[in-house]
Amino acid sequence: MKTEVFIAGGGVGGLALAAKLASRGVHVTIAEQLKSKSNAYKGELLQPKTLAILDRLGVLDEIEASGHVIDQLRFHEINIRPNDAPEPLQLTELNYSRVASRYDHALMVPHERTKDILREKGKEYEEFFHYLPGARFLGFEGGMAQVRHQKKIFHIKAQVYIGAEGRTSPTRDAMNVSVKRKDYNHHFLTVTIPRPETFTKGKIITTTGSFLGLFPLPNNEIRTVYLIKAGEFKKIKEKGLEHLYRAYGELEPELAETVKSLDDWRQIQLMIPYTYHVDRYYSGNLALIGDAAHTVHPMAGEGMNLAIQDADVLGELLAWCKEEGKPYHENLHYYEDVRKPRVSFLLTLSHMSALVYSFPNPWWRKLRMRAVQRIYDDDQLHVKQMLNISGLGRWNFSLVDRAIQGSVLPVRSKQISDDKQHQKLFSEAEDYPWRFEQKGKV
Template identity: 60%
Template sequence: MGGKIIDTEVLVNGGGVGGLALAVKLASRGVQVTVVEQLKAESPQYKGELLQPKTLAILEDLEIIDRVLANGHSFSSLEFIELERQISEPPRKVGESCMDYESLATPYNYALMIPHETLKAILLDKLKQYEGSFRYIQPARFTGFKDGKALIRHTKDQSIEPIHARFYIGAEGRNSPTRNAMGLKANNRTYNHHFLTVTIPRPADFTTGKIVTTNHRFLGLFPLPDNKIRTVFLIKAGTYKSMKEEGIEYFHRAYEELCPELGEHVASLESWKDIQLMIPTMYHVNRYVVENLALIGDAAHAVHPMAGEGMNLAIQDADVLGELIAWMKRKGHFDNRLLKWYEEVRMPRAKFLLGLSHLSALAYSFPYPWWRRIRIKSIEQMEQDPALHVKQMLNISGLGRWDNTVLDRLIQIGAFPKRKHTVSRSKQLQYFFERTEDYPWEKEE
């Protein structure tokens, strides 16, 4: 094994959204950071595109919000439409509800869709400002540790470069060699459904998020910039192959039935080659930190995509861990024991959002009519009961946490009447995370 030993304060294995956001945070605070990324070009694989309000606030702190807003499409409401299919008649609406980010007392009272690779490009571009603190090794793969150093295999000549760092961060996504080195396991939970996803052109007036369902079908529609729309179509697990055999017309028909205004746009898809199969999973490791190793993003947790949280959890992890390491640098003392703060802040929040996304996934997992009736009722109650509405939007926004009570759940299923009084701004602000909750170690100063 040849090559010189390089020292860096933080080595980030994986230059996805989580790893790059962490690098921007660290480099902007003068921490020496090296990122190793295995891909040599953009990834052709579809990944998360929805940014929640807390993430937008973090991107503001990283000084890239203007570019993100300019390259994204924001929307504040999400419509839920339930259709009844009739033989030889057009489908009939049996439920219609709308959840609104504008119910939140924050300037970021909206979500934003941005192509995944565009966000990565903005983060990488920002890192050019910090050339003195940032090194990017690409394409190269982190393969494991030896003698207390990370081994990086350069793709071009297969040479191995050992890198010594004060902290090693696993940000490699679902298959994480850092996680393996920490002796942690990701126990995958799978679902009875998969998704087909494709981006198609959208009509200019299709500007908000929409979820359209029938007893057996689910179509999520999320507007992207440049008059495009991300579509996510639920299929029964294991049926992808047989569906493909039916020809692309099957796909055209399904979309046209659920959302006729997209009919001509979906018809522009001539083959299955642009349509990607997405298999939802959920896991959560039981530790984020072992000695001077830590995990962020999908290396630590995978979340069902129903609530659009994947990228957000990764960037929110990066924010807390980055702030903590930058604080240690400022104090002049890197200490493994202080990494526990990161785990203490982020693990319960991620667990909560994994649970919330899982519940949302279950709501669309079973085709039974009684199950559907509960779902329709529950979304309707959430829309119309002010406390349920604010709690749901606050919880998915990442800005705070306001747990549902037993009474909330009873109202949600229609066993109790809806409340009429609105939730005051000051009341909901009590449940927003304060700086001292995001970065509790600062209290020690």
């Protein structure tokens, strides 16, 4: 079998890439090992840059119709009081509207729904989009992809091979890149439960020693993320579901009843955060996207976004190669040039956010509360934080910023203008530099 681009893995990254390539007249074949939908929890928060990419792909209306708008990140610090409502200590609201863009919110969309929408988009270009469910990519043999489908093994010859298999990636193994894994002192329990109709705002609720992230989904559901110590899952299970009902109820009384809809530990998924970042994104005519290349701590809600953003840049590059008659393998470096520094930056940002919630000490909490509130109080910090996590641009934090956040320097009174911010948004030349360099424009 022959194709132009072979993609191993039909997750969000692989599907976004395939839909883009097919829409631009590039023959693409995706081997996805699963035959049907997965029940595993995965990323659901789509950040503004991802919404912009989905808009260009022509699926934003459907995505918006399937999502719940998150216009703020809300950080609640509370004290738990036995047999009483929690004592509120501090509420900080960071607003996506501080980002000077028409994509001024994030969206919670069920993971499988996002995949369905991307797959359906690809199918609109049936001449170019070849999706093989239940087909497991095994590795390379004779310069071709070896795939097992219905107990038969066959080979696919392509001009470019993309590893989009997620954390376990035979393509990455074949590229022989280095992967250094970093672990954390905490794990998460994650599960979707019903929510009252009026519970529409996402929030992160913390005490000195607990953390509960709540992110509303459509259809009166809510995705919950509860932090536990690394290795504590077995002990918590032994305490029974009652323990979880009590913990959720104490932190968020509004969910005290709906959490009781959980009646089996199998509904709850253990999420073990860790990070890695490969040293190379391509080698010859092989390239990696999404979790095959990098995994971020889930605290900043970036993993799925990075996968779709990788797919956008690589898809544009490969489509351009075909349109301009340029060899694919000679131009893959552009993909790494654009994406690797951006991913490194967001890996660091997510890691810092994780550290903020990693130490259950009263003094650490005090520092955290002050630092989070200062992001809101200082408009430049507020804009930088939201712009950076939105993916729409990059504005590095300076030493002065960090000193203000740490209360060493006072908050600045100046408001950041939209014009100033526009200089920090990624331009087309920064997203897709090959188009400009080759015309001698940059």
